[in-house]
Amino acid sequence: MASKMPPIQELPPPGGYSKINFARVPAKKLVSGLTLFGAFVVMQFGALWVRHKVTRPLLDYQKIEMRSATIALLxxxxxxxxxxxxxxxxxxxDAEADLMKNVEGWEVGTYMGEPIYKTIDEDGWHEPKKFEYFEHSDPMYLRTFADCHLRR
Amino acid sequence: MRTKGFNLPTEEELTVEEINLSTPSLRAGAFHLGKYCETPSQEYMLCRHEEKDIRKCVDIGKDVTACGLEFFRKVKKECLDEFTQFANCIDQSSVDFQFEKCRNTQAAFDKCMLEKLDMHKPQHGYYCRAKVLKTDRPKPPGYISPEFPDAPKLIPIPPAEELPEAKHGSRIFVWP
Incomplete structure (x- = not known):
């Protein structure tokens, strides 16, 4: 009968269990720290050299060309x-003269005969402000000239 | 803001035919245009700088615009296709009208200008150099030519043969 057979007991395999691997396994060292640092320095100086020899002359060339075209057109x-x-x-x-024709004592370009500048004579030139050109126009019209910077 | 005593040119004096072109077209022709109209351009900029009054430079300004119109009419007659292609390329290739992207069309335009109109494109950086203009226009009254009394003067150095013998060794080699 089956009950007469001796039971099979669980035992360690022949030669015993293998040891538990709990030791620290460090990563493989391909290059040393000094080599890495050297490579970094070489790359940095290489990039500097490329910028000095290739990129910067190209940018200067373009900049001078663009500026030349602008100067030629000015x-x-x-x-x-x-x-x-x-x-x-x-x-x-003319618009101011037409607008103020009914005001008594009004002189065009002055405030009741008092000029804006006392040291500049009447025919003397001074560069007006940008807004002065749009005195009698629609204020919204100024937006068209918001990017107009062509001044002396 | 101007009084009646302020002299202004009349409307007829100020109305001339303007160069009716957009920025890409102007920039496309800029290098040849600047060379073609070099004298009136320089006259105008000098006048503006010296007089400090744009009313006195209106006549020269008309010359400048007339010269530009003449140039663009010539281009339109001879090299319209190349010019249009180049201007179109400048317009559509970048946001700030760079020439870098349009070297092929630029070469075609330069070649056409050289062959048909005999106009050379000036050397790179020509317009960025300072230039001296010999003009007949008299200087404005009260204009003071700049003088620099403190400027360093050139030290006269005799030629190498006349120099005395060096006391402490060679003149050519210097110990670092």
Missing amino acids: PFLFAERDRAALLQMRRNR
Whole structure:
């Protein structure tokens, strides 16, 4: 009968159990710290050299080219701008004369005969403020000229 | 803000035909244009700088604009296709009208200008250099030419043969 067979007892395998591996396993050391630091320095100086020899001359070339085109065009832009400015000043003066014609004692360009500048004579030139050109126009119209920086 | 005594040019004097072009087109022709209209441009900028009064430079300004118009008419007659391509490329390739992206169309335009109109593109950086203009326009009254009495003067150095023998060794090699 089966009950007559001796029971099989659980025992360690022949030769005993293998040892439990609890020792610290450090990662494989491919390069030393000094080599890494050296590589870092070499890369930094390499990048500096590339910037000095390649990138910077290219950027300078482009910058000079862009500036040259602007300088070559400036007289044409200034000529047009100056004519437009003088024309607008004349229109403003006419508009003010028309607006204040019913006010007694009003002189155009002055406050009841008192000039704005005492040290500049009447025919002397001074560069007006940008807003002065738009005195008698719609304030919303100024937005069109918000980016206009062509001044002396 | 101007009184009646302030002299202004009349509307007829100020109305001339303007260069009716947009920025990409102007920039496309900028290098050749600047060379073609070099004298009136320099005259105008000098006048603006010296007189400090734009009313006195209106006539020269008209010359400048007329010269620009003449140039662009020539370009329109001879090199319209190349010019349009180049301007279009400048317009659409970058946000700030760079020439860097348009080297092919620029080369075509330069070649056309050289062959048909005999206009050379100036050397790189030509417009960034300082220039001296010989002009017939008299200087404005009260203009003071700048003088620099404290400026360092050139020390006269005789040629190497006349120099005395060196006391302490060679003149060429210096110990570091």
